[in-house]
Amino acid sequence: MNEIIDDLYKTRNISLLKDIFNEKKRLKISCFLNPEFAEKLFKYALTEKKWKLATGIDKNKYEKDVNKTNDKINSLQIKNVEKAFGNNQFSYIFYRSFSGENMGFIEFTLRKVFNSPEFISVLNDITDLKLTRLTTLFLSKYKSGCFLSPHSDKGNGRLAFVLNLSMGWKPQYGGNLHFLSDDRIEIIETIVPEYNSFYIFYVPEENGIPHYVSHVAQGVRLSRFAITGWFN
Numbered sequence: 001m002n003e004i005i006d007d008l009y010k011t012r013n014i015s016l017l018k019d020i021f022n023e024k025k026r027l028k029i030s031c032f033l034n035p036e037f038a039e040k041l042f043k044y045a046l047t048e049k050k051w052k053l054a055t056g057i058d059k060n061k062y063e064k065d066v067n068k069t070n071d072k073i074n075s076l077q078i079k080n081v082e083k084a085f086g087n088n089q090f091s092y093i094f095y096r097s098f099s100g101e102n103m104g105f106i107e108f109t110l111r112k113v114f115n116s117p118e119f120i121s122v123l124n125d126i127t128d129l130k131l132t133r134l135t136t137l138f139l140s141k142y143k144s145g146c147f148l149s150p151h152s153d154k155g156n157g158r159l160a161f162v163l164n165l166s167m168g169w170k171p172q173y174g175g176n177l178h179f180l181s182d183d184r185i186e187i188i189e190t191i192v193p194e195y196n197s198f199y200i201f202y203v204p205e206e207n208g209i210p211h212y213v214s215h216v217a218q219g220v221r222l223s224r225f226a227i228t229g230w231f232n
Helices: 014-024 035-047 068-086 105-114 117-127
Strands: 026-029 052-057 060-065 091-097 134-142 147-151 159-164 177-180 187-191 198-202 211-213 224-231
Touching (some): 014 117
Antiparallel strands (some): 052 060, 052 091, 091 134, 159 224, 177 211
16 A cells, blocks of 8 residues: 555654544645656546546436547537536536446555545544545546536445546636535535545435535646545
C-alpha cells in the first residue's frame, strides 16, 4: 500500500482529519497518491480507449461502448438526456471505464489498495463509520457538455469518494461538485476537482446527501477525470 499511497499515519495528522470530518461529514485530502503513481493514473486516463457512454434519465440507465458502430445511437441518446435535463428530470451524461472484469494492472492495483484492510482501517480512524468493504469503483471522464444532475447517492454506500485526476483544471471549466441544502435550493459548498485530491463524504442512510456535478462548459478541451465509488 505504501508504494502507492503516502503513509497517512506518518504524513498526516489523523486526529485533525477526524475533527474536520466530524464537523462537516466531508473531507478533502490533497496530494493523496504517490506523485509517480498519480501521474501514471492520469496518463492512463488520457490514453484509455475502452470508454462507455453512461447516461440516465430518471431510473432508466443507458451504457454503450464508444465506437463508430454506436455513434448514431449514442448521439441520439445524448440529445434525449439534454432534453430531460431541461425538463428538470434527473439525468446525467459522462463516460466511464473500469468494469471489474479483465482488469489491467492499474485497475487491479487500485481495487486491491482501496479494498485492503489497511486502507479501510485508515478511513475508519477518520470517519468512525465502521466500514468493511469497497462496493463500487470506476473511472469517469467528463468532456464538454457532460454533467450529473442533483441526486442523493442514497443506497450506494455509507461513504462516497472522489479521487480527482484533472491536471490543469480550472473552476470556470465547470465539472465542479456542488453540495446542496436539503431542499435543494441553495449551494452550500463547491468542490473544484483539484488534481490528486481525495474527497470523501458521508451518505446518510435515510435520505442521502443532495449534490451534483455541474456541466463542463462548451469549448473546454480538457477532460475532467476522476476515480469514483463508495464504501459500505
